[in-house]
Amino acid sequence: MSTVKASWETWHPKSRQDEEEILQEMEEVLASPQFCNSKRYPALLRFVVQSALSGHGDLLKERTLGVEIFHRPPDYDTNADTVVRYTAGEVRKRLSLYYHDHESRLQISLPAGSYVPEFLCKEEDIPSQTDPSHAGNGLVDAWPTASADFENGVPADIMAVQVQTSAHPIPAATTRKWVERPIFWIAISFAVLLLILGTIGRQRWHEHSQTALQEFWTPVLSESGTTLICSGGVVFAPERFSGVKTAGRDIEYPFVSMQIATSIARISGQLDRLGETVQTSSSASTALTDLRERPVVLVGGYNNDWTMRLLEPLRFRFAPGPAEVIVDRDHPDTKWERDPAQPYSSADDYAIVARFHDATTGGIVVIVAGIGRNGTEAAAQFVTSPYYMEVLRRRVGASLANKNIEAVLKINVIEGKTGAPSIEAVDVW
Numbered sequence: 001m002s003t004v005k006a007s008w009e010t011w012h013p014k015s016r017q018d019e020e021e022i023l024q025e026m027e028e029v030l031a032s033p034q035f036c037n038s039k040r041y042p043a044l045l046r047f048v049v050q051s052a053l054s055g056h057g058d059l060l061k062e063r064t065l066g067v068e069i070f071h072r073p074p075d076y077d078t079n080a081d082t083v084v085r086y087t088a089g090e091v092r093k094r095l096s097l098y099y100h101d102h103e104s105r106l107q108i109s110l111p112a113g114s115y116v117p118e119f120l121c122k123e124e125d126i127p128s129q130t131d132p133s134h135a136g137n138g139l140v141d142a143w144p145t146a147s148a149d150f151e152n153g154v155p156a157d158i159m160a161v162q163v164q165t166s167a168h169p170i171p172a173a174t175t176r177k178w179v180e181r182p183i184f185w186i187a188i189s190f191a192v193l194l195l196i197l198g199t200i201g202r203q204r205w206h207e208h209s210q211t212a213l214q215e216f217w218t219p220v221l222s223e224s225g226t227t228l229i230c231s232g233g234v235v236f237a238p239e240r241f242s243g244v245k246t247a248g249r250d251i252e253y254p255f256v257s258m259q260i261a262t263s264i265a266r267i268s269g270q271l272d273r274l275g276e277t278v279q280t281s282s283s284a285s286t287a288l289t290d291l292r293e294r295p296v297v298l299v300g301g302y303n304n305d306w307t308m309r310l311l312e313p314l315r316f317r318f319a320p321g322p323a324e325v326i327v328d329r330d331h332p333d334t335k336w337e338r339d340p341a342q343p344y345s346s347a348d349d350y351a352i353v354a355r356f357h358d359a360t361t362g363g364i365v366v367i368v369a370g371i372g373r374n375g376t377e378a379a380a381q382f383v384t385s386p387y388y389m390e391v392l393r394r395r396v397g398a399s400l401a402n403k404n405i406e407a408v409l410k411i412n413v414i415e416g417k418t419g420a421p422s423i424e425a426v427d428v429w
Contacts, residue, residue, distance in 0.1 A: 008107065011121035019053050022119055025106045032102075034094040038222055040275045041094060043069050044087050048117050049108060060115040070275045083275045086214050088115060212389035215400040216355065217274060219364045225294035226277045230286050231264055232300030232307065259373040259418065263299050263380030267368065270384040271297075283307075291361040300376055301352065301369035310365055315427045316352050316408050324371050326350050326408055328425065336408060336424065338371055345416035350424070351375035353382055356404035370411070378411040378421040388421065395426050404429050 013019045026049050029035060030042045047069050048060055062084045066072040070083050078084070092110050099107055107120040220227060268278045281290065283304040291306070298307045301318050311317040319327045325337035336350040351370035358365040368383055370376035382388045392407065393400050406427045412419030 008120040008122055011106070011119045013053065013119065021106060022049065022053060022108070025104065026108060029095065029098055029108060032098050034098045039277075040070070040083075040087050040221065041091050044084075045091050045095075045108070045110070045117075048110065048115055052117050057116045062115065065115060081273045082214075083273055084115075087275060090218075211386055212393040212400055213270075213384070213386045214274075215393065216383065216389050216405075217270070218401040219355065219357075220271070220295040220297075220366060221274055221276055223295045223364055225363075226279050227271055227295040227297060228286075228290065229264055229268060229278055229280045229297045229299060230283050230291070230304070230306055231260060231280065232283050232302075232304030257373040259377035260300060260303075263368060263376050266380045266384045267297055267299065288360070291363075293362045295364045295366070296361060297366045297368065299368050299380070301371055304369065307367055307369045310358055310360060311352065311354070311367060311369075314354060314356070314406055316354075316406050316425065318352070318369070318371070326352060326371065328408075334425075336371075336410070344372070345413065347372075347413060349375035349378070349411045349413050349418075351379040351382075351409045351411060351421070352406065353379050353409060354404075354406040356406070374413045374416075374418040375409070375411050377418045379409060381418075382409060382421045391423065392426070395423055396428055398428075 013022055026046065030045065035042050035045070044065065047065065051057060051060055062078050063072075063074070063076075065084045065088075066076060066078065066081070067074055070087075072081065072083070088110060092112065095108060095110060105122045107122075109118040109120055111118055264280060268280070271278050283298070283300070283306050286306065298304055298310065301307055302321070302324055308318055308320075315329045316326055317329070319325045319335075323337065325335050328334040338344070338347040338349055340347075349370050349372045352367060353369075354365070354367040356365060357363070366383070368376060368379040370379055382392075389400065392405070395407075396403065396405065408424040408426075409421040410424050411421050
């Protein structure tokens with residue numbers, strides 16, 4: 001008896017047992033490495049699956065998901081805040097990766113352009129017409145078994161293929177004539193090629209559909225745990241060029257400049273739009289255990305001891321005092337520093353932007369740090385701007401999601417006001 005290869009068909013659960021099977025499949029997916037280290041991806045998949053099983057699939061719209069899952073206000077701007085679209089795209093990609101490595105009779109799918117999940121069932125092999133118990137059912141005996149005989153290079157089963165309908169049966173001779181023609185096999189090969197190219201094209205489209213800004217923050221969002229924004233603090237020091245110095249652990253109430261406060265607000269706002277929960281702390285009061293195994297954003301350069309420590313192994317780093325300068329490990333003669341001959345409010349500033357997996361903390365670290373406060377403010381604008389992230393992606397020449405990245409920025413400063421940043425140097429590893 002010949003059989004056709006099993007295919008995936010859309011499956012609508014009809015009983016409580018069917019629903020339990022879907023929920024069990026969902027839990028197995030959520031326990032996989034593709035989902036277990038994240039918060040937002042499981043939250044979205046669980047919500048849409050449970051809503052669909054409860055008969056509320058018609059309510060699965062972008063705004064509803066933004067409100068219910070990511071706690072956005074009911075009137076939030078879905079064009080400016082793409083957390084739902086971004087998260088759904090990641091869920092689709094991770095489902096594809098999961099099922100690429102796992103055999104299952106049942107699959108959960110989130111079709112592109114929709115937030116209503118589909119449940120796909122792997123049907124059993126379909127018996128052929130030669131089985132008397134299935135005579136006259138109109139099925140096509142399309143593929144031979146391993147023992148099929150060959151006639152003139154064509155499997156005998158295919159030579160005898162017959163497509164029937166209840167009203168207009170097609171003569172076997174006609175079918176045989178078509179399958180013996182080379183054009184038949186050319187057409188089949190062409191259709192298979194189109195299918196393969198279409199699948200590859202959709203995958204590549206999805207990869208490039210992410211904005212550079214989303215790519216930059218993807219490693220942070222993929223880690224479990226609340227993201228910590230750790231900011232440097234200072235105290236007044238009139239003898240210093242900047243007028244301040246780093247606050248030590250003995251300073252009970254360090255302060256931050258308006259530029260640093262703006263930087264914290266920018267970064268926390270960006271992470272919130274992406275659905276991330278954030279926590280803030282000062283570097284002076286932050287211990288290593290607070291940084292372990294969680295994403296960390298370090299704000300500030302010379303005023304942040306953790307920035308100074310974690311940049312030490314990298315190519316670009318802040319040289320220890322008293323001079324405040326960014327140095328290049330690979331080119332020792334290259335340095336970036338504010339012009340001491342200019343007033344502080346008019347001297348151009350420089351900053352380091354970095355995102356890397358740190359061996360000390362065991363997690364992703366993002367550094368947004370200027371030599372001075374203007375540099376830090378511009379660096380924060382850089383990492384939260386779709387435009388500047390696209391500039392960085394073009395400079396890197398590849399996706400920003402899968403690499404460790406470090407860049408040096410130059411910032412024009414006019415009468416204390418922070419100008420636009422520009423890239424001076426980039427290192428990728």
